[in-house]
Amino acid sequence: MTDSAVVPANVQGARYDIVIRRGLLADVGSQLAKLSKSNKAAIITDSHVGLLYANVLADSLRGAGIEPIVATIPAGEDHKTLAALAPVYDTLLGGRIERTTPVLALGGGVIGDMAGFVAATLLRGVPFVQVPTTLLAMVDASVGGKTGINHATGKNLIGAFHQPLAVLIDPDVLKTLPDRELRGGLAECIKHDIIRDAKGFSSLESDISRALDRDVDYLAGLVAHDVAIKAKVVEADPFEHGERAHLNFGHTFGHAIETVSHYNYSHGECVALGMAAAAKLAGDMGLLDEPSRRRIVALIENAGLPVRGLTLPTDAVVEAMIFDKKVKGGRVRFILPDRIGHVVIRDDVPAELVTMAVESLRG
Ligand SMILES: NC(=O)c1ccc[n+]([C@@H]2O[C@H](COP(=O)([O-])OP(=O)(O)OC[C@H]3O[C@@H](n4cnc5c(N)ncnc54)[C@H](O)[C@@H]3O)[C@@H](O)[C@H]2O)c1
Ligand SMILES: [Zn+2]
Numbered sequence: 001m002t003d004s005a006v007v008p009a010n011v012q013g014a015r016y017d018i019v020i021r022r023g024l025l026a027d028v029g030s031q032l033a034k035l036s037k038s039n040k041a042a043i044i045t046d047s048h049v050g051l052l053y054a055n056v057l058a059d060s061l062r063g064a065g066i067e068p069i070v071a072t073i074p075a076g077e078d079h080k081t082l083a084a085l086a087p088v089y090d091t092l093l094g095g096r097i098e099r100t101t102p103v104l105a106l107g108g109g110v111i112g113d114m115a116g117f118v119a120a121t122l123l124r125g126v127p128f129v130q131v132p133t134t135l136l137a138m139v140d141a142s143v144g145g146k147t148g149i150n151h152a153t154g155k156n157l158i159g160a161f162h163q164p165l166a167v168l169i170d171p172d173v174l175k176t177l178p179d180r181e182l183r184g185g186l187a188e189c190i191k192h193d194i195i196r197d198a199k200g201f202s203s204l205e206s207d208i209s210r211a212l213d214r215d216v217d218y219l220a221g222l223v224a225h226d227v228a229i230k231a232k233v234v235e236a237d238p239f240e241h242g243e244r245a246h247l248n249f250g251h252t253f254g255h256a257i258e259t260v261s262h263y264n265y266s267h268g269e270c271v272a273l274g275m276a277a278a279a280k281l282a283g284d285m286g287l288l289d290e291p292s293r294r295r296i297v298a299l300i301e302n303a304g305l306p307v308r309g310l311t312l313p314t315d316a317v318v319e320a321m322i323f324d325k326k327v328k329g330g331r332v333r334f335i336l337p338d339r340i341g342h343v344v345i346r347d348d349v350p351a352e353l354v355t356m357a358v359e360s361l362r363g
Contacts, residue, residue: 003217005224009231011145012238014163018143018231020224022216024170025056028104028131029064035165036127038100040067042092044115045106046075049133052176057106057131069095073114077263080110080150082158088118102127102165108134108181109141113156116147120162130167134177135185135219136268139192139226142167144234161238167227171220179304184268186211186303187250189222191275192229194296195246198341200225205295208302246343249335250275253358256320260312272305273361281349281357282336292340310361317358318351 004021019031032041041061045054050072058068071091073084092103103126105115112130119128130142148159174182186208193201204211210218230247237244254274257265265273279296282288297307310317321332331347332354338344 003220005220007224007228007231009143009167010235011143011163011231012161014145016164016166018167018169018227020138020169020171020220020227022170022172022220024168025053025131025173026060028057028129028168029060029062029066031166031168032061032066032102032104032129033064035129036100036102038098038102038127039065040069040095040097040101041129042069042071042095042097042101042103043106044071044073044088044103044111044118046073046079046108046111048075049107049111053106053133053173057104069097073111075110077110077150080114082149082151085114085118085149088114089122092118092122097122097126099123099126102129104129104131106131106133107137108132109137112137112141113147113159114149116145116162116164117149117159120147120160125162128162128164130164132167132169133173134181135174135223136181136188138169138171138223139185140188140230142169143227143230145238169223169227171216171223174216174219175214180266180268182212182214183304184266184271187268187271187275187300187305189226190296190299190303191247191249191271192226194275194337194340195249195335195343196229196233196341197225198339200229201295201299201340205299205302208299212304245333245345246335249337249343250278252321252332252334253277253317256317257310257312259320260316265306269306272300272303272307273310275300276307277357277361278334278336280360281334281353282338284353284356285336285346285349287336287338287344289339292337295340296337308361308363310358314355314358314362318355321354 007018103119132142145163151157254270
């Protein structure tokens with residue numbers, strides 16, 4: 001397939017294209033040559049993705065007359081630290097990177113956030129291009145311009161906004177993505193449709209098995225659909241004063257489960273449980289009808305994600321929510337669907353209903 005989808009993004013005054021095309025990885029060099037006059041580019045990748053794809057990307061740059069400088073970070077969220085960045089700055093500055101040299105992020109959300117932070121800070125800011133390789137990075141992390149690293153006291157506490165020149169997505173790389181990572185990305189796709197697109201939700205209901213079977217043409221269309229939703233939400237509210245909070249659907253419960261479980265569940269699994277809890281809460285608040293709640297739970301389950309079986313103490317999860325950073329004026333805000341494709345923000349939820357929603361995940 002040579003079909004290409006281009007989703008235009010316009011965030012914080014930066015206009016750029018999100019390009020989705022099978023085989024695009026081998027064509028990044030010629031895409032980059034259109035965007036930048038630099039004859040060098042830095043590739044920041046992780047130890048898994050680098051082994052699989054750095055050569056293809058580096059060759060593609062060389063083919064376009066661009067010399068690659070490659071910096072590799074050990075794979076995994078544990079390395080999303082300031083310490084792991086020191087050798088990256090050494091490699092890039094040692095390679096005589098200049099103000100116009102683009103930095104390419106080749107990897108999942110961890111690499112996207114870290115490379116974006118490097119691009120934001122090196123020489124007070126150099127051009128940045130995202131080449132996301134996980135479904136989560138494609139549909140979520142690569143859009144919006146948030147970059148950063150973790151600190152011992154919490155996730156993503158050091159960072160900057162830095163918009164890319166382009167986001168170049170090759171859905172063929174999803175063939176090698178571990179199953180659990182694929183399902184985690186699907187949790188965010190389901191979230192996007194619940195908050196914005198009832199039709200998209202119905203399509204996903206019929207076609208979720210195509211995603212799980214790695215039908216790459218199908219995944220390419222799904223990614224285009226989802227980046228368009230994320231881009232639209234972020235464009236309307238780049239600094240998260242209002243509707244960008246809708247993207248936190250499932251995340252208020254989800255982050256609490258993530259913390260209390262000490263990261264034994266993946267982020268996507270926590271979001272899945274969180275969406276099921278939020279749907280239950282929306283039902284108990286009289287916002288969402290029961291058939292819609294059931295459809296939400298069924299789709300999450302059909303994507304191979306958890307909706308029950310939680311063994312964590314309910315009190316601990318509820319406590320953790322109160323400490324969530326999204327707390328405003330002492331009240332926890334919940335993003336609740338009042339129908340599939342639409343959500344409302346509520347900060348007046350009775351504590352008993354929150355407890356019941358967490359409790360409902362045990363069954
Ligand atoms: N900036 C944002 O707006 C934003 C939004 C959501 C999440 N995030 C961040 O994203 C991070 C999570 O990202 P993630 O889920 O992509 O995790 P990740 O980057 O750790 O990738 C998951 C794993 O898959 C491997 N991998 C990546 N692509 C692969 C491929 N194509 N084939 C085989 N293996 C591959 C990686 O090496 C890693 O081991 C978190 O740090 C989170 O804070 C950022
Ligand atoms: Zn998420």
